[in-house]
Amino acid sequence: MDHKHFSHLHNLTIHHPYELGKQVVCSGCHFPCDNTTTAVHACHQCNFFLHDHCANAGRYVKHPSHKLHPLILLPYPTYAGSTFICNACGRPGKSFSYCCALCEFDLHVGCAMLPVSVVSEHHEHELGLYYGVQVVPRRGSNTEQEYCNICNKVLEGRNWAYCCQSCDFNVHTSCATTEVVPGLYQDDLSQCGAVDGQGQPADGGGGGGNAVEVELTEAELEKLMFDLKLQMLAQSMASLGKIG
Ligand SMILES: [Zn+2]
Ligand SMILES: [Zn+2]
Ligand SMILES: [Zn+2]
Ligand SMILES: [Zn+2]
Ligand SMILES: [Zn+2]
Ligand SMILES: [Zn+2]
Numbered sequence: 001m002d003h004k005h006f007s008h009l010h011n012l013t014i015h016h017p018y019e020l021g022k023q024v025v026c027s028g029c030h031f032p033c034d035n036t037t038t039a040v041h042a043c044h045q046c047n048f049f050l051h052d053h054c055a056n057a058g059r060y061v062k063h064p065s066h067k068l069h070p071l072i073l074l075p076y077p078t079y080a081g082s083t084f085i086c087n088a089c090g091r092p093g094k095s096f097s098y099c100c101a102l103c104e105f106d107l108h109v110g111c112a113m114l115p116v117s118v119v120s121e122h123h124e125h126e127l128g129l130y131y132g133v134q135v136v137p138r139r140g141s142n143t144e145q146e147y148c149n150i151c152n153k154v155l156e157g158r159n160w161a162y163c164c165q166s167c168d169f170n171v172h173t174s175c176a177t178t179e180v181v182p183g184l185y186q187d188d189l190s191q192c193g194a195v196d197g198q199g200q201p202a203d204g205g206g207g208g209g210n211a212v213e214v215e216l217t218e219a220e221l222e223k224l225m226f227d228l229k230l231q232m233l234a235q236s237m238a239s240l241g242k243i244g
Pocket of ligand 6: 168
């Protein structure tokens, strides 16, 4: 069954990963489509592949980490250099992002779908997702450096972390899990409320990080896209100004 995805010129066909007979990398998130991938959406002539969750990622989400504005799914970054820095994991990305152009806030698709809590083999308690330094209690002064309890590398306060508050056990999101929760924050399924009643992880304000229902009309989405284009125009004018 063919279908069209907004990020690609040609129709995509859906396969099981083992049907492809080779290891392929998702063009949306640059992670491999391995055996844990439920389905792969493919354009063979272009060597273009998408995870099911990347292909089905909503055109916008209302993400609890950025409550000011909806995040728009962009097929490629609009910044100079064609990369974005993910506000969740701090790593660069060059394909799909959930972007608020007004705030220059960007998330990898996978980071936008991180579960609000995970169980890790490295810790006996469930770990909750925290959106950076403003919700993670810091020990002592802010000159004290946090380190990831799994890889022992620096844990940047501005990036997200999975934490067990009672044990002061804090780890990189990527060290804790590779899991994604498809459809998180783009519909009203409440299957993600596992951390209810355990303090204030993730969205910080009640609801325990449940999916936030997004009700945008087509007209409102148009308006958002228009604002985004204006913002992009302003950015390119500004960068032209710097060059000239
Ligand atoms: Zn992907
Ligand atoms: Zn193609
Ligand atoms: Zn990320
Ligand atoms: Zn914003
Ligand atoms: Zn780590
Ligand atoms: Zn613990």
